[in-house]
Amino acid sequence: MRFPSPSLSQYAINTLVVVLTLAVLQYTGWLSGDPTGLDPAFLVVVAVTFPAFSYLIALVGANVRSNAE
Template sequence: MRFPNPPLSEYALNTAVVVLTLGVLQYTGWLSEDPGGLDPAFLAVVAVTFPAFSYLIALAGANVWSDAG
């Protein structure tokens, strides 16, 4: 089994981009019916779960692609 080894700063940057994008979309009203409002609980859940799921996807990709070649 191969483990991906990207730097932690890459996960932090990607997480920040995703959370900021979702925050802007919430604030403008694209994700909720209340423009100008933010849901901090939702953004906190995304900030915690996004790195975990992106690591799991990278783990699966590293193992699938390593076995294919």
């Protein structure tokens, strides 16, 4: 089993972009149709789970590529 060597700064930048994008979409009401403000609990959950799932996807991708070689 191969483990990817992620750049932690890249994960941080990607997480920040995703959370800020979702915050803007929530604030403008594009996600639900009514701009009721921000949901901080949702944004915290996304900020915590996004890097974990991104790493899992990179892990699967590294192992699929290594088995094909």
